[in-house]
Each structure stands twice: as structure tokens, then as C-alpha cells.
Amino acid sequence: IYQSAEKAVQEMSGQEGAKxxxxxxxxVKKYAPVTKGFDENIGKYSALAYLEAESASF
Structure with a gap:
């Protein structure tokens, strides 16, 4: 997820782009079906990863 967030920061596509x-x-596709709460939490995880990647890019 973090690598996707880094790419979204580079492309300036925002948190939705990161998701x-x-x-x-x-x-992510491989583990999504076996990760409990994936659908409810992927937005949170990608948003946090985006914020971390954005901070790291400065």
C-alpha cells in the first residue's frame, strides 16, 4: 500500500489515487480476500500511507 501511496504522491493524484x-x-489483490475488514479499512490504510509518503517526500 505504501508503494502505491508513494506513486500517488509523485503523480499528485491524492488519497483517492493512492487507494x-x-x-x-x-x-493487495492477493491478500484482500483473506484480510478481515479489508473493505472497511482499505480507505484508512491508503490515506495513512499517503500522508506518510507525502511527509517523506519533503
């Missing part, structure tokens, strides 16, 4: 990139990542 979309994460959902398209094969590693």
Missing part, C-alpha cells in the same frame, strides 16, 4: 493504485496492486 485506486493500491487496489490495482497484485499483492
Amino acid at each position: 485506486a493504485l493500491a487496489l490495482d496492486d497484485s499483492r
Whole structure:
């Protein structure tokens, strides 16, 4: 998820872009079905990762 967030920061696509990139990542797709609460939490996880990646880019 963090690598997707880094890419979203580079592309300036925002938190929604980070979420979309994460959902398209094969590693995320692999574990999504077996991760409890994935659908409820992916937005939170991608938003946090985006904020961390954004801070790291300064």
C-alpha cells in the first residue's frame, strides 16, 4: 500500500489515487480476500500511507 501511496504522491493524484493504485496492486489483490475488514479499512490504510509518503517526500 505504501508503494502505491508513494506513486500517488509523485503523480499528485491524492488519497483517492493512492487507494485506486493500491487496489490495482497484485499483492493487495492477493491478500484482500483473506484480510478481515479489508473493505472497511482499505480507505484508512491508503490515506495513512499517503500522508506518510507525502511527509517523506519533503
